[in-house]
Amino acid sequence: MKSTYCPNLKKIPLSLIFYALSDPVRLEIVQALLEQDEISCGACKSPLSKSTMSHHFKVLRESGLIVKRGEGKVHYLSLRRVEIEARFPGLLIILGKLKGPL
Amino acid sequence: MKSTYCPNLKKIPLSLIFYALSDPVRLEIVQALLEQDEISCGACKSPLSKSTMSHHFKVLRESGLIVKRGEGKVHYLSLRRVEIEARFPGLLIILGKLKGPL
DNA sequence: TTTACATTTCGATAATATTCGAACTATCAA
DNA sequence: TTGATAGTTCGAATATTATCGAAATGTAAA
Numbered sequence: 427m428k429s430t431y432c433p434n435l436k437k438i439p440l441s442l443i444f445y446a447l448s449d450p451v452r453l454e455i456v457q458a459l460l461e462q463d464e465i466s467c468g469a470c471k472s473p474l475s476k477s478t479m480s481h482h483f484k485v486l487r488e489s490g491l492i493v494k495r496g497e498g499k500v501h502y503l504s505l506r507r508v509e510i511e512a513r514f515p516g517l518l519i520i521l522g523k524l525k526g527p528l
Numbered sequence: 529m530k531s532t533y534c535p536n537l538k539k540i541p542l543s544l545i546f547y548a549l550s551d552p553v554r555l556e557i558v559q560a561l562l563e564q565d566e567i568s569c570g571a572c573k574s575p576l577s578k579s580t581m582s583h584h585f586k587v588l589r590e591s592g593l594i595v596k597r598g599e600g601k602v603h604y605l606s607l608r609r610v611e612i613e614a615r616f617p618g619l620l621i622i623l624g625k626l627k628g629p630l
Numbered sequence: 631t632t633t634a635c636a637t638t639t640c641g642a643t644a645a646t647a648t649t650c651g652a653a654c655t656a657t658c659a660a
Numbered sequence: 661t662t663g664a665t666a667g668t669t670c671g672a673a674t675a676t677t678a679t680c681g682a683a684a685t686g687t688a689a690a
Binding site for chain 4: 449451474475477478481482485496498499500
Binding site: 631632633634635636637638639640641642643644645646647648649650651652653654655656657658659660 | 661662663664665666667668669670671672673674675676677678679680681682683684685686687688689690
């Protein structure tokens with residue numbers, strides 16, 4: 427299993443975090459991960475192609491928001507809750523409560 | 529004095545708010561506005577051209593984050609604090625405290 | 631080892647974004 | 661009325677992004 431790139435979230439520019447969250451598809455992924463601790467890539471349902479979803483996972487990973495864990499054929503995504511809380515205190519709590527269009 | 533477009537922040541998609549904050553220049557404007565209640569467009573110093581800055585003001589305005597108030601020749605920018613707090617509770621408080629690169 | 635499955639990477643394309651300078655608008659002051 | 665100042669809008673160049681399908685990778689099961 428290839429090691430998955432996982433940047434130091436403290437060094438990630440704030441604007442990059444906001445950029446990662448600036449796409450409705452990615453926002454949906456993050457909000458799903460707020461409800462379920464882990465989700466497999468394939469379970470992130472979307473009308474978009476697999477390669478496009480993979481691109482979005484990568485953006486979220488490179489912004490430091492998620493990690494991926496491989497288990498057999500399946501890759502599981504999860505939020506880097508502790509690090510996110512350290513870099514951006516309150517963000518996740520707020521994100522989970524937000525209403526309105528994504 | 530032309531009336532300045534000011535969208536209903538409740539209807540703004542979350543992703544658009546994040547998009548508005550995904551540029552370091554715009555983030556800097558917002559953080560400056562967290563410290564000073566009002567800033568004139570011209571006082572938003574930057575190596576960028578006036579027209580580029582004007583573009584960034586527009587993005588921030590269309591995302592619902594700021595308003596502009598004209599007074600003579602000068603236009604003053606300010607945050608829509610109350611509406612932002614209603615749409616995105618905690619965002620501004622957090623934004624003001626954040627450390628690390630923009 | 632062959633096949634099937636889950637996911638990523640690559641290469642291309644179309645859509646968006648950033649940026650600039652030039653031209654424009656509005657306001658004030660001489 | 662003429663100029664100067666503050667800012668916007670327009671048009672164009674360049675850079676980034678989102679998206680896809682095809683090909684590649686890695687894993688498990690037959």
